[in-house]
Amino acid sequence: MKKFLAVLCALIVLGTSARALEISAPSALLMEKETGTILFSKDEHAKLEPASVTKVMTLLLTMEAIDSGQLSYDTVITASAHACSMGGSQIWLKENEQMTVSDMLKAVCVVSANDCAVALAEQVAGSEEAFVEQMNLRARELGMNDTTFKNATGLPAAGHVTSAHDIALMSRELILNHPDIRQYTTIWMDTLRGGESQLVNTNKLIRFYDGATGLKTGSTDNALYCLSGTAERDGMELIAAIMKAPTSAQRFEDAKTLLGYGFSTYALKKIVPEEALPPVPVQLGTQATVQPVLGEGSALLLEKSKAAALAQSVSLAESAAAPVAAGDQLGTLTVTAGEEVVAEIPILAGETVPRITFGQMFFRLLRTAFLAG
Known part of the structure; x- marks a missing residue:
């Protein structure tokens, strides 16, 4: 930070x-x-x-x-x-x-x-x-x-x-x-x-x-x-x-x-994503997805000439491998003024997702087979 x-x-x-x-x-x-x-x-x-x-x-x-x-x-x-x-x-x-x-x-x-x-x-x-x-x-x-x-x-x-x-x-x-x-x-x-x-x-x-x-x-x-x-x-x-x-x-x-x-x-600009950040799939996690959140540094102090016309783009991981710790970086929100990049704000995991254990995986497979039958 x-x-x-x-x-x-x-x-x-x-x-x-x-x-x-x-x-x-x-x-x-x-x-x-x-x-x-x-x-x-x-x-x-x-x-x-x-x-x-x-x-x-x-x-x-x-x-x-x-x-x-x-x-x-x-x-x-x-x-x-x-x-x-x-x-x-x-x-x-x-x-x-x-x-x-x-x-x-x-x-x-x-x-x-x-x-x-x-x-x-x-x-x-x-x-x-x-x-x-x-x-x-x-x-x-x-x-x-x-x-x-x-x-x-x-x-x-x-x-x-x-x-x-x-x-x-x-x-x-x-x-x-x-x-x-x-x-x-x-x-x-x-x-x-x-x-x-x-x-x-x-x-x-x-x-x-x-x-x-x-x-x-x-x-x-x-x-x-x-x-x-x-x-x-x-x-x-x-x-x-x-x-x-x-x-x-x-x-x-x-x-x-x-x-x-x-x-x-x-001017002080508080940056928020223009659209809600979608959940990121988690591989071998105890839950299927993790919710990303915007990290610290979303308050930007800018010259007024730049603050008047800001644009943003989001780069987010397609998936994350468990275990995922709260605060792990999942992507970046880039803020630009014209052609100039004025900030790159980290997008972080908003929660912890442990890796699934062998026993949990076995139980999950049995439940899937039972439901399929």
Whole structure:
């Protein structure tokens, strides 16, 4: 699958319009969510301070804990003295104040609350230090080779760095596999504590960019202005990672430039067979046929000029010899744009068909003879 995606990504050639994009930030990257294809990059591996964009990883680990059943949205967290001691952006938690996971997620996503980020970290891992170990482990699993986390918030700390490339990787993991995070990242204004605490999203894209879905801002004196901005149009979601932009306004302008380029240039096409795939006969199997299914890689990211007129052809094996394992390749669906082959998607066995045993074959022959008589 990884090889197939690599081939697919290689088919996408960035045009002169991508190279001509004017981005004020020294480091930036544009990625498509479904395929992970990089559509634009500028010094994307520079190791820089991410400020509160760090919290994308904090959110990811919290959502993974929720999905695993370790936490629920209704879990009540009691704020520790350590969590309440955080500086920077916060909702001013009081020691021993209680708040649900859901409300703390809202505070982190909307106003980048450092106190809530640490409270969530402590709930997930027992301490912020243990949580940071999990953050770095998860970063390595995701291939975030430019990243070292020192805390759960992004507050200034020596050696706490990541890159635009790695921000896109963890952002993709969050929005691809935990889409429920949108219930918080798309909030523009809301309240906590029964209306006593007012929240306004630090991500201006949510209000001012069509299709914006999130994700996280960050800024400190050294990091300057950072952003992971996500948006979806026509079934395609893009991630714009911006680091060290000179001003807050400019990071949003850079993100809009990248997102606008992606939406105007590319389209995501979900390929399905034009006709139902017929069963493939199985020789010496416990059943006569096996049902083929389309394999992974059926989501194609293409330049819009190519996506407008796609054709497909199916090549399917006349038969398969048992045993057949689910996932064995039975054929190929080829997608073309004009004379150009843009993808070859494997057609796989959708089920396992064991080889018939001698005893089963003997019984089958007896039954056939009996019915014939």
